[in-house]
Amino acid sequence: MTALADFGIAFGRVAFVMFFVLNVAAILGWVERKQSAIMQDRIGANRASIFGLRAMGLFHPLADTLKMLTKEDFLPARADRLLFVLAPFVSVLFSLVAFASIPFGDTLRVGDRVIPLQAITLNVGVLYIFAMLSLGVYGVMMAGWSSANNYALLGGQRAAALMISAEIAIGASIMGVVMWYGSLNLQDIARAQGDLVFGWIPKWGILTQPLAFILFVTAGIAATKRIPFDMPEGESEIIGYFVEYSGMKFGMFLMTDMVETTVLAGLCTSLFLGGWQVPYLLPDGFHFPWGTVVALGSLTVSLLQVGSFVTKVAVMIFVLMLIRWTLPRFRYDQAMRLGWLGLFPLSILNIVLTGAVLLAWGGRT
Amino acid sequence: MKVAQRFYLREVVSGLVLTAGHFFRNMGKHIARSLGRKDARGAVTIQYPEERRPLSPRLRSLHRLVRREDGSPRCVACMMCETVCPARCIYIVAEEHPNPEIEKMPERFDIDLGKCVFCGFCVEACPEDAIRMDTGILEFSSYSRRGMIYTKEMLLALEPAGHDGVPRSPVPIPADRTV
Numbered sequence: 001m002t003a004l005a006d007f008g009i010a011f012g013r014v015a016f017v018m019f020f021v022l023n024v025a026a027i028l029g030w031v032e033r034k035q036s037a038i039m040q041d042r043i044g045a046n047r048a049s050i051f052g053l054r055a056m057g058l059f060h061p062l063a064d065t066l067k068m069l070t071k072e073d074f075l076p077a078r079a080d081r082l083l084f085v086l087a088p089f090v091s092v093l094f095s096l097v098a099f100a101s102i103p104f105g106d107t108l109r110v111g112d113r114v115i116p117l118q119a120i121t122l123n124v125g126v127l128y129i130f131a132m133l134s135l136g137v138y139g140v141m142m143a144g145w146s147s148a149n150n151y152a153l154l155g156g157q158r159a160a161a162l163m164i165s166a167e168i169a170i171g172a173s174i175m176g177v178v179m180w181y182g183s184l185n186l187q188d189i190a191r192a193q194g195d196l197v198f199g200w201i202p203k204w205g206i207l208t209q210p211l212a213f214i215l216f217v218t219a220g221i222a223a224t225k226r227i228p229f230d231m232p233e234g235e236s237e238i239i240g241y242f243v244e245y246s247g248m249k250f251g252m253f254l255m256t257d258m259v260e261t262t263v264l265a266g267l268c269t270s271l272f273l274g275g276w277q278v279p280y281l282l283p284d285g286f287h288f289p290w291g292t293v294v295a296l297g298s299l300t301v302s303l304l305q306v307g308s309f310v311t312k313v314a315v316m317i318f319v320l321m322l323i324r325w326t327l328p329r330f331r332y333d334q335a336m337r338l339g340w341l342g343l344f345p346l347s348i349l350n351i352v353l354t355g356a357v358l359l360a361w362g363g364r365t
Numbered sequence: 366m367k368v369a370q371r372f373y374l375r376e377v378v379s380g381l382v383l384t385a386g387h388f389f390r391n392m393g394k395h396i397a398r399s400l401g402r403k404d405a406r407g408a409v410t411i412q413y414p415e416e417r418r419p420l421s422p423r424l425r426s427l428h429r430l431v432r433r434e435d436g437s438p439r440c441v442a443c444m445m446c447e448t449v450c451p452a453r454c455i456y457i458v459a460e461e462h463p464n465p466e467i468e469k470m471p472e473r474f475d476i477d478l479g480k481c482v483f484c485g486f487c488v489e490a491c492p493e494d495a496i497r498m499d500t501g502i503l504e505f506s507s508y509s510r511r512g513m514i515y516t517k518e519m520l521l522a523l524e525p526a527g528h529d530g531v532p533r534s535p536v537p538i539p540a541d542r543t544v
Contacts, residue, residue, distance in 0.1 A: 037408070038387075038392055038395070038407065039384045039385075039387050039391075040387070041387065041408050214374070322381055322385055325384060326377075326380045
């Protein structure tokens, strides 16, 4: 009976994360259209309707998916069949599983059972996410190479070069956070961000590591190949690594983009925006700095935490979209220079500064 | 470039502030509109089929043939419009008018709207003020070239647009279209 319950709980944790990521990714197409429209004094796509119900264009992602599913699934004559078919699956798989170790809440107590609100509890969660995001390069490379198209190959190489140069900067910029909170476990990092500085400021990563936050967001956008770093795909004019793809395989590359944006937002949230922390909320209720205490039940606290996490992810996605619709595209050599001569040295500098501060204040050795 | 500009950051932030300002201002107007404030417009979009821009009274739209009081065309088949037409899209066959005071009238008056360039020369050339381009009808389409040829009967049936520029007669539907 307990084995069955354990299995059910584990299944529920994974199912929640998958449900969250897939739905957010699906709705991101709508968010992107509508947000860009409102930023540019437009209305945005609103014509898709079911029985005359338009729902502010919410059915457009559905219509897009239907269109992609019913389109011809074209296979180029000289393509490497296995790799060509495998590439979009590899891309989307690794971006989907990356979300697994991001905590969306503290622990939930049901009876005597303590459930961690996280799909898998890993003590090296940060490394796991980097491993999964880096493996995404393989999907891109496979797509570029197996298409038997020189443009696709060039696009794949550019994408791979960009992703690798950005991921080094990501890894180095996050080291500051890892040093500061002294853990590779995302749950520990999120928990440590609940501490208060001077008794009233939550010790979120964005306050303790502001430089790392900027570097991480920049490198993260580059690693997910979104505007202003979208020169490997450049959906509007450049030919990218998925020229030869059509139908749902192409749709899977688009979905990879959306899922990666969600993962990036989730990672930003748990590393820099306090994860699931609600300010002044402790496991037994609110403890405001002026002394008021509002006691809350365990379930309410967990719901608040999950809600806080979802809200922060939504805000972070908004910011990422804002950046996407504001900045013009970097040239390839500019992006490379920014990655290797800008982000990378600055993130090393951040590590040195963090180390110096930690050493000077003698908090940890 | 100055050092501050080389770091992009300030410029990026000022750009983001600009676009975010647009977003929140427009979002506020959209919300106000959905709460009943009809004068708040968050976008400059005109939602075309439901909402139309007012047309200028001088706009050259679909042609119509002006009728006499007895309903026969005012046209006397003088071929002026057919001659002046740069696109050669007008085809007229003349016949006797039953009234002996009027010399001729068109038996056929076809305009191939697939060729027409909407220059308005036919209107200017007409000595009888028999053809006008004031119906306000802009949407006419067809799946075939043949369906774009509008005959005398179709052109005679059209009414001028109202003062607000809204067409008063329905768009003639070509034979190859059901809707």
